[in-house]
Amino acid sequence: MAADGSNRFPKITEEGLAHLRERMGVKIENTVEPWNFEANRDNIRHYAHGIGDDNPLWCDPAYAAKTKFGKVVALPSFLFSTSRIVSGYCGGLPGVHAMWAGADWTWYKPVLAGTEFTTVAYLKDLVEHNTRFAGRSFQQIYHVDFFNQTGDKLAECDSWVFRTDRDEARERGTKYTEARGRVEPFKDEQLKEWAKLYDNEEIRGAKTRYWEDVKEGEELPRMLKGPMTVTGFICYAQGWGGLYIRANKLAHKLQVKHPSAGIKNRFNVLDCPERVHWDEAFALEVGAPGAYDYGPERCSWLTHQLTNWIGDEGFLRKSKCQIRRHNPDGDVIFIDGVVTRKYVEDGKHLLEISQKAITHRDELSASGVAIVELPSRG
Template structure:
């Protein structure tokens, strides 16, 4: 049997019934997180994994000059402290899971060397009809993040994956029909230069305080570029974030013994992780994707990266929401546009709401997001 005729497990009513029994039940034994602590290196590796070189996260000498007195973790670093928030789903073994969005609320800055404790539960299951794979199930988890030493709540978030039928997506999905027919784009140097200018212009607000008084509704944030997408870039993110199923040698074997569906044979007949859709073109096509593609939490982190660049060291990201709308395969370039849509006061805090839209090079929507930022008042 060649790869493109392989048949995968399907969504069944029995599987859904089993999952429904888990709704609201605290998950007692979660998968070990990639990071238990916000060490200097863990923070920097995550930041570099999304292309963020903000010295508040990455440069202790600079960070000593700020109100924090040391490096702090970027808000999206918390993806590395919970596999559940990052898309490690239970139930429906062998059914594909695509991370598709999150709603975050942060309560405190994440200081260097903070140790984490998390609590999680399955929040809801919602059935959908999709262009990508027909019937799909949205599987929503809730996770609370605590300082393990003090017990203080640091953040809370909902995130969700869509569980999809891999065979249905490959054989009958219509979402990427036109994209597959067009084939991959090959860029000229002039085209690349037209996007690279955004990297050259990228500004980190840093120590220059952005005051609430000076922000106006309708104000645009600087456009942020990400890409061109490469498997190298996806792996760079996995280095900082940890991935879900990436294991080597004995540890890979142990995972596959415990979860056989996590070892899908590759072209050499060797069991390998389903996560290889992010770097192996053939397997990505097999599950209906347009090619090897980026990680969902990675894209959510790009959205918050734009906001933290803009708000400066004295701003605080209080909330962020993201929805992933399509795959970003190798070769795609993403432009993130944003503007301030509201200025308001609440409980003595001075807040602004930012709306975001990420588009790929042909103008197709890649993701949408929003954020609420607390800023100092003069």
């Protein structure tokens, strides 16, 4: 324990880094079971609702039955729930904090209810950085391939976490010096004005958007997420599934098997590191500005804006998202997108879309670049 009563945490060591580098390129065997082995009506809806997405293509079987798919479709980001690796549960450096920081997705086929999943994953790279958040940190990049029950490749993804020294982030990190524990009550007028974005949110759905009707420079409707609440973070965990969120005997068994997965709380009881997303005091201990959202959650918000806009006939081909800062309890996020390129490739009518997520204080929260395919009138 530190002098102020906070925990002292394991450090990044050269020995630990050497062991981690030995794993690069090696297929990961016996991975922890995913939250979802298959897609069905309920878990697709739970994931969608966890990010505030009520698109009937994912959530309403009667609606989905009338589309070309004939059944409920899983939203693209649902695949986060089918692999612990892509969601940031990394190996090596036990007890060292891991912050999910981005993903580079490619999707090949839509995922329908009834799909069963297998994945193949390996550690792709380990890159050293010097950060304002915690000084010396390491970007740990994984590659995951996703297959259905007949062996068809559905998608692939590179995702990464930053391994950071918790004590360094708390004691000497400068990124959130002015933001830690900050509380800024909103005025009712502000909240009412922002809520208009929810009231006016359009799900394109069955109203086909054609490639010919889109122009370079066209802006997507602004999307609102927030104001952030711990309740919202827990809603995402319900749909996505937290590896360390376990109760009673199952929590005990996990902590016996993986001692670094238990960190003592104020009652001297081992609790999971994932509680940075709902435990304000613990989030401050690791250098965060407060209890904050999940990284894959924010990536899912960006793809939510895209699927709303492209409609049932469009297909999200690629999306690269980079997380720039924590979104703590109390933040409001605005997502903007613009069409930056319009082109045809291999017979596909494609659009490149750049996205930015900013806070109500005009701080960059996340950025993304996506490729979507739209139907052509031709």
